[in-house]
Amino acid sequence: MNVHGTYLFHAPRERVFAAICDPETLMAVIPGCRDVHLGASGDYEGTVSLRLPGAVGTYRTSVRMVDVVAPERSSLDGRLEGQMGSISGHATFVLDEERAATRIDYQGNAVIQGPLARLDSRFAERFAETLIGQGLKALDARLQTEVSA
Amino acid sequence: MTIANYYRPGSVSEALDILAAHGADLLVIAGGTIAMPLINEGISLPAEVMGLRRAGLDTYTRRGDEVILGATLPITRLVEQTDVPMLRAAALRTASWSVRNMATVGGNLFAPPPAGDIAAALLALGATATITGRSGTREVALDDFWTGFMTTVVAPDELLTSISVPVTSAATSFIKFGRKRDNTPAVVTVAVTANLDNGIVRGARIALGAAGPHAIRASNAEAAVHGQPLSASVIAAAADAAAAECEPFTDAVATDAYRRQMVRLFVARALTQLDASASTQGREA
Numbered sequence: 023m024n025v026h027g028t029y030l031f032h033a034p035r036e037r038v039f040a041a042i043c044d045p046e047t048l049m050a051v052i053p054g055c056r057d058v059h060l061g062a063s064g065d066y067e068g069t070v071s072l073r074l075p076g077a078v079g080t081y082r083t084s085v086r087m088v089d090v091v092a093p094e095r096s097s098l099d100g101r102l103e104g105q106m107g108s109i110s111g112h113a114t115f116v117l118d119e120e121r122a123a124t125r126i127d128y129q130g131n132a133v134i135q136g137p138l139a140r141l142d143s144r145f146a147e148r149f150a151e152t153l154i155g156q157g158l159k160a161l162d163a164r165l166q167t168e169v170s171a
Numbered sequence: 172m173t174i175a176n177y178y179r180p181g182s183v184s185e186a187l188d189i190l191a192a193h194g195a196d197l198l199v200i201a202g203g204t205i206a207m208p209l210i211n212e213g214i215s216l217p218a219e220v221m222g223l224r225r226a227g228l229d230t231y232t233r234r235g236d237e238v239i240l241g242a243t244l245p246i247t248r249l250v251e252q253t254d255v256p257m258l259r260a261a262a263l264r265t266a267s268w269s270v271r272n273m274a275t276v277g278g279n280l281f282a283p284p285p286a287g288d289i290a291a292a293l294l295a296l297g298a299t300a301t302i303t304g305r306s307g308t309r310e311v312a313l314d315d316f317w318t319g320f321m322t323t324v325v326a327p328d329e330l331l332t333s334i335s336v337p338v339t340s341a342a343t344s345f346i347k348f349g350r351k352r353d354n355t356p357a358v359v360t361v362a363v364t365a366n367l368d369n370g371i372v373r374g375a376r377i378a379l380g381a382a383g384p385h386a387i388r389a390s391n392a393e394a395a396v397h398g399q400p401l402s403a404s405v406i407a408a409a410a411d412a413a414a415a416e417c418e419p420f421t422d423a424v425a426t427d428a429y430r431r432q433m434v435r436l437f438v439a440r441a442l443t444q445l446d447a448s449a450s451t452q453g454r455e456a
Contacts, residue, residue, distance in 0.1 A: 030297060036345055053322070056197065056326075059300055071194070071195030071196075071198075072195070073198075073326070073327065074321055076209045076214050076215045077215070078195070078196065078197075078198040078215065078217050079195070079217065079218075080196055082291065104312050105216060105218070106215070108215055117438055137213060137214055137215070138214075140212065140213070140214040140420075141214060144420070144421065144422055145283065148320045148321075148384065148420065149320055149321055151320070151323065152318075152319030152320040152322055152384060153322075154318075156318060156319055
């Protein structure tokens with residue numbers, strides 16, 4: 023499964039980068055995400071609940087930030103695991119300043135294992151891109167709210 | 172893992188209690204025509220499933236200038252009604268008789284594209300979804316119902332309970348284009364409603380199915396026809412606008428480029444049929 027995209031945040035790059043690296047912020051913006059915390063191993067850990075007919079259920083998730091070059095770019099290794107199988111992936115994102123805004127370019131790939139792997143890969147990619155898009159949009163709204171508060 | 176528990180609530184209230192007890196781990200189905208093939212194939216392995224067949228939501232009610240469709244109303248019932256001709260046309264082009272007997276109107280709003288022909292028609296008709304939770308009921312226009320591919324504004328502790336459809340005297344047109352005539356997924360679906368005043372378009376709604384992450388409106392195409400006669404040049408401009416603004420995808424049925432071309436072709440055809448049917452009723456392609 024491959025995903026990629028671009029999103030324009032209406033906030034300075036430093037604030038966007040800090041928000042992405044903050045578990046509490048992530049928990050608030052990722053659809054269905056709960057209980058995100060920084061684990062002892064340095065990974066972000068939590069659960070994500072999906073109500074997709076082919077993948078309904080709660081999944082344990084862990085994310086590790088790697089190759090961090092604040093506030094320009096970072097990569098992350100992640101894993102989602104539940105009774106339906108697992109998704110392991112790697113993603114890279116780059117933040118560029120655009121006047122007072124920040125553009126994020128991301129791309130990632132993941133390997134799906136277990137019953138989940140029988141889902142049409144295009145179906146899985148479209149659903150993943152929807153969740154990423156909703157998360158980025160919610161993060162942008164949160165950042166703008168903080169600015170106006 | 173097989174299904175451990177299958178719940179059949181006898182009311183919306185009971186369904187909401189079950190939903191609250193099990194949260195996101197509960198798979199909610201109505202007709203089951205989307206979820207059951209995945210379960211039977213071993214792709215989906217939900218432990219907890221709730222079927223809404225007996226929750227009392229399979230009602231059809233004409234109330235003044237609107238029709239209230241219960242969320243679990245079988246699509247077959249849309250074929251039998253005459254209040255909203257476009258819904259009959261859409262139902263006749265959806266799946267097969269046997270599937271339509273099982274599939275529900277509400278379920279169609281959650282169907283992944285290219286499924287969702289009824290959803291496109293309902294969007295063009297300006298329908299409103301009624302969503303019920305323990306804290307009450309709220310109404311959401313279908314324009315605001317979807318938030319992305321397979322995602323909606325329905326919260327984990329809520330259920331879609333009905334859909335209100337205005338009974339319109341506007342001209343309507345519905346076209347589903349597939350690889351074959353019947354029982355086939357859409358390459359594209361186009362549904363149009365418009366009020367025509369001496370041949371001038373006064374407010375049009377152009378909805379596209381299988382041309383985005385969910386049923387979408389072609390708002391630039393709508394603007395292109397607003398206040399205009401349906402001349403060949405106006406129709407061509409609207410078709411170009413729809414082709415430019417749609418968000419097609421590639422699947423086993425068609426490529427995104429082909430879908431975009433078909434949006435252009437069938438928006439033009441739907442608008443042409445609209446003009447021809449202006450003084451009568453909706454028209455089935």
